[in-house]
Amino acid sequence: MSRKQRSIDRVKDMVYQCNRCAHCFDLSWLGEWNKCPAYRYGTFESYTGRGRFFIARALVDGVMDYDADIAARVFACTECRACAEHCFKYLRTTDIYAAMKEDLAERGLVPPKLAAGLADEGGLGQYHNVYQAPHAERLAWLPERARVDKPADVVFFVGCTSAYARQNMALDTYNLLEKFGVDFTVLSDEWCCGHPYLAAGETDKARASIEHNLEAIKKVGATQMVFNCPGCQRAFRDDWRQLAGQPAPFVAQHVIELLADWVTRGKIGVQRFRPKTIVTYHDPCVLGRWMGIYDAPRDLITAIPGLSLVEMPRHRRDAYCCGAGGMIRYDFEEMANLAGAERIAEAGSVGAEIMLSACPACVMQLQQSRQRAKSRMKVMDITELLERQLVPLIKGGFA
Amino acid sequence: MSTLVEELAAICGAQSVSDKLVDRICHTRDCGPTPGGIPAVVVRPRTTQQVSEIVKFANRVKTPIFIWGRSTTFIGHGIREGCILMALDLMNKIEKMDFDNQVVTVGTGAIWHAVDVELGKHGWELAAPGPGGLFVCTMGGSIAYNAVPHGLLEYGMTGDGVVTLEVVLPNGEIIYTGSMGNRAAGGLSFERYANGPDLAGLFIGSCGVFGVITKVSFKINRKPEEECFAFYGFDRLDIAVDAAHALQRRQVPTHLVGLFGGPKPTGVAGDAFLHIVIRDSATCAGERLAAAHAICSGLNGIRHDESATEKYWVNHMYSWLRNTPPEVYYSDRPYTCPEAAMFMPTQKVKDAICYLNNYEKEHAEEFSRYGIRIKAYDVYFSRNAAFLWIDTLYPELDPEAWKYGVKMRADYSAHLFREFASPGGILAPLAPHIMPKLEGGFEFLKFLKNQMDPNHILNPGVLMLGDHQ
Numbered sequence: 001m002s003r004k005q006r007s008i009d010r011v012k013d014m015v016y017q018c019n020r021c022a023h024c025f026d027l028s029w030l031g032e033w034n035k036c037p038a039y040r041y042g043t044f045e046s047y048t049g050r051g052r053f054f055i056a057r058a059l060v061d062g063v064m065d066y067d068a069d070i071a072a073r074v075f076a077c078t079e080c081r082a083c084a085e086h087c088f089k090y091l092r093t094t095d096i097y098a099a100m101k102e103d104l105a106e107r108g109l110v111p112p113k114l115a116a117g118l119a120d121e122g123g124l125g126q127y128h129n130v131y132q133a134p135h136a137e138r139l140a141w142l143p144e145r146a147r148v149d150k151p152a153d154v155v156f157f158v159g160c161t162s163a164y165a166r167q168n169m170a171l172d173t174y175n176l177l178e179k180f181g182v183d184f185t186v187l188s189d190e191w192c193c194g195h196p197y198l199a200a201g202e203t204d205k206a207r208a209s210i211e212h213n214l215e216a217i218k219k220v221g222a223t224q225m226v227f228n229c230p231g232c233q234r235a236f237r238d239d240w241r242q243l244a245g246q247p248a249p250f251v252a253q254h255v256i257e258l259l260a261d262w263v264t265r266g267k268i269g270v271q272r273f274r275p276k277t278i279v280t281y282h283d284p285c286v287l288g289r290w291m292g293i294y295d296a297p298r299d300l301i302t303a304i305p306g307l308s309l310v311e312m313p314r315h316r317r318d319a320y321c322c323g324a325g326g327m328i329r330y331d332f333e334e335m336a337n338l339a340g341a342e343r344i345a346e347a348g349s350v351g352a353e354i355m356l357s358a359c360p361a362c363v364m365q366l367q368q369s370r371q372r373a374k375s376r377m378k379v380m381d382i383t384e385l386l387e388r389q390l391v392p393l394i395k396g397g398f399a
Numbered sequence: 400m401s402t403l404v405e406e407l408a409a410i411c412g413a414q415s416v417s418d419k420l421v422d423r424i425c426h427t428r429d430c431g432p433t434p435g436g437i438p439a440v441v442v443r444p445r446t447t448q449q450v451s452e453i454v455k456f457a458n459r460v461k462t463p464i465f466i467w468g469r470s471t472t473f474i475g476h477g478i479r480e481g482c483i484l485m486a487l488d489l490m491n492k493i494e495k496m497d498f499d500n501q502v503v504t505v506g507t508g509a510i511w512h513a514v515d516v517e518l519g520k521h522g523w524e525l526a527a528p529g530p531g532g533l534f535v536c537t538m539g540g541s542i543a544y545n546a547v548p549h550g551l552l553e554y555g556m557t558g559d560g561v562v563t564l565e566v567v568l569p570n571g572e573i574i575y576t577g578s579m580g581n582r583a584a585g586g587l588s589f590e591r592y593a594n595g596p597d598l599a600g601l602f603i604g605s606c607g608v609f610g611v612i613t614k615v616s617f618k619i620n621r622k623p624e625e626e627c628f629a630f631y632g633f634d635r636l637d638i639a640v641d642a643a644h645a646l647q648r649r650q651v652p653t654h655l656v657g658l659f660g661g662p663k664p665t666g667v668a669g670d671a672f673l674h675i676v677i678r679d680s681a682t683c684a685g686e687r688l689a690a691a692h693a694i695c696s697g698l699n700g701i702r703h704d705e706s707a708t709e710k711y712w713v714n715h716m717y718s719w720l721r722n723t724p725p726e727v728y729y730s731d732r733p734y735t736c737p738e739a740a741m742f743m744p745t746q747k748v749k750d751a752i753c754y755l756n757n758y759e760k761e762h763a764e765e766f767s768r769y770g771i772r773i774k775a776y777d778v779y780f781s782r783n784a785a786f787l788w789i790d791t792l793y794p795e796l797d798p799e800a801w802k803y804g805v806k807m808r809a810d811y812s813a814h815l816f817r818e819f820a821s822p823g824g825i826l827a828p829l830a831p832h833i834m835p836k837l838e839g840g841f842e843f844l845k846f847l848k849n850q851m852d853p854n855h856i857l858n859p860g861v862l863m864l865g866d867h868q
Contacts, residue, residue, distance in 0.1 A: 016795045017733035020430045022469045022535040028512040029534060031520075032493070044417060044441070045425040045486070054425040069421040090730040 007099035024049030024083035041335035049083030071109040080285040080321035101201030111331035128191040129160040141167035152185035159229035161360035172387040193232035230286035260296035269391040273306035280352035283319035284359035324365035340369030429470040436480030455571035468540025471532040473738035477827025500589040507539025526560040526618035544824040545604030553653040558603035565614035569852030588616035625684035628708035631700035632669020639671035660776025664722040734792035737808040741820040769800040
């Protein structure tokens with residue numbers, strides 16, 4: 001491949017815009033806190049945002065060429081976007097990493113376990129989910145199939161993790177929508193949202209996966225999509241816009257956005273949580289920094305009597321990645337464990353009895369980290385909490 | 400694995416050494432326009448003893464060491480091809496917050512603002528709020544460069560806050576300055592000027608050419624009760640400078656910033672501007688603020704909404720000096736700043752700005768051709784003088800514009816250093832414009848360097864000292 005065709009050359013302007021200020025390194029305004037899980041793990045500057053920009057500039061200038069060392073730095077990124085959040089020049093740093101990933105994928109330099117996990121045979125390409133489980137079992141969690149593929153206003157896009165690894169979350173979301181009278185359906189031929197492909201630089205495959213799902217959604221005539229996974233939501237809300245040059249023809253919302261709206265408008269009742277409990281909330285990177293949804297989960301938590309929300313030192317735009325992002329667990333398991341352990345310890349340090357989040361991948365990662373840490377704190381998805389605590393006010397469904 | 404890597408790994412552990420290009424490439428330059436060479440190896444010691452061993456090893460193999468804190472100046476680090484790059488980021492612990500003796504002791508790699516935040520949890524703060532890069536710069540690096548901090552007028556230079564230092568000399572020996580030097584008495588950090596000569600002074604502002612600062616004890620103060628702000632515009636530069644001079648002589652502000660070039664603050668009247676920050680007890684702050692208003696209004700200053708000043712001070716974002724949110728101000732790109740900055744007598748600011756404006760007029764064709772912009776001619780006023788930042792911008796993607804931007808900095812520096820100005824921090828690109836002018840002082844520094852560092856190991860060439868090339 002000639003250098004003119006490289007993705008990194010397309011974003012050359014932005015590469016040259018980094019002024020190397022190092023604001024992507026840490027969170028000094030909070031004290032001595034880590035900001036970047038990859039830097040925490042790799043410890044050399046090449047793992048930071050500035051480091052990746054140094055590398056990108058060396059690539060653009062022809063001082064370096066792609067190799068396994070560069071791949072290790074780029075694919076160690078959890079895509080948490082903490083570097084972009086405080087970039088002094090407001091650069092979309094992840095656009096640079098995405099370009100480098102595309103080039104690395106083109107050269108067969110995707111780390112081996114991730115490459116195998118997404119392979120066309122024996123991987124995501126074959127099974128259409130990242131757990132290599134049979135596609136036919138995607139809706140195995142469903143209590144009954146009346147809602148499958150039926151014409152409806154709303155599609156509940158389940159996502160791989162809810163469908164296969166954390167099925168209680170799928171069921172909680174399903175029950176919430178049903179409880180509040182939403183006219184919704186689920187798709188029998190739902191594929192992975194394409195998010196993992198993007199994390200691996202496989203843009204064309206991501207596009208194909210989203211296109212497949214969009215066709216399936218069109219068939220049921222829906223105008224709205226509801227998610228409990230921020231990664232899936234982003235794929236349809238934002239990534240598709242970038243891939244296709246136009247927005248998806250649906251409103252794409254996280255279920256907590258819907259619920260928070262209904263609660264704040266007094267359309268949903270809230271039951272007291274007993275006993276009184278201290279909770280903290282982990283901002284999923286994709287929901288928070290990528291999509292700017294910080295208030296909805298907090299509005300819901302604080303609306304529930306009996307719960308006391310205590311923030312961790314790193315929260316909202318400063319939240320620390322749990323280590324689940326960027327599909328890093330495939331090839332950087334130690335790093336994922338390090339980040340998860342740090343986040344669990346942080347939640348424990350504020351006295352939380354329950355750690356809530358709003359992302360199946362984060363919750364799964366934090367639950368595993370909690371077990372390794374032998375912490376007594378409970379980790380749960382906010383949909384589980386809401387399924388218990390929210391009740392309808394208007395008989396006969398939701399207006 | 401190269402010999403360099405093996406030997407350094409034996410000192411620091413293999414996990415702290417890398418000769419991979421992907422790691423070395425990240426240590427070639429600071430925020431400035433001047434590219435440096437690629438180091439042969441990156442090593443990251445965790446202890447002073449390891450620093451000492453690395454320096455001794457470098458002497459044995461006659462390979463220069465370049466010292467790396469966070470490398471956030473806009474001048475140019477001057478890193479040489481094939482050197483040992485010693486990054487001090489792992490030596491970042493806050494070792495002791497000594498409220499009795501009003502001193503904090505930290506590892507050299509501790510981040511300035513992170514230390515301040517930890518002190519703030521106890522109602523204390525560093526005696527200087529830190530330089531422009533306070534969110535990211537290291538304590539040791541800022542002292543080695545003697546960066547100009549916020550609060551310059553009342554708190555002085557970064558170096559003024561230093562109590563004691565632990566330093567590894569170019570031969571690998573470890574020394575302690577001030578009261579810490581008395582090892583028999585426990586090496587306590589409480590007084591800079593104890594035990595004779597001010598050894599700390601040798602290492603402040605000398606950018607690591609005489610030693611590696613490995614530990615810092617810095618003055619701390621109780622946080623003041625009150626902070627108040629004022630923002631004035633003036634129709635004429637000379638009147639604004641006179642107002643600043645009057646404020647200086649009465650020691651009214653804690654921090655005084657003048658805006659004398661570049662974009663004007665959004666939505667306010669005037670041609671030159673002063674931002675005034677006052678920090679004190681509740682009673683005294685009010686009196687000082689009243690004095691500031693009296694001086695500025697007496698010189699026909701136009702009072703503006705001081706919330707811009709407050710936002711600048713509280714958020715440490717320069718954009719607010721121009722009453723502009725950071726997301727608007729800093730997303731203007733892709734420009735790089737070949738910064739030049741210098742001290743001068745306060746009244747000479749008028750001449751300096753006049754020179755810079757004339758330069759722009761005389762070179763209007765080149766400015767237009769290369770897309771040169773004026774980002775700021777801003778002044779931080781000290782107790783009795785002025786520190787002028789000449790911040791121009793060139794488009795980084797254009798190699799010809801880069802050449803012109805660097806030449807422009809050289810022109811400013813050559814002229815102003817000859818007339819009445821002297822730089823604060825000096826790094827490689829500025830050194831040729833000032834060091835020879837120091838005459839006997841430069842000769843003495845060369846003598847010191849040759850005596851202390853005969854193998855020219857530490858940061859050679861950065862101050863035109865120890866330069867084999």
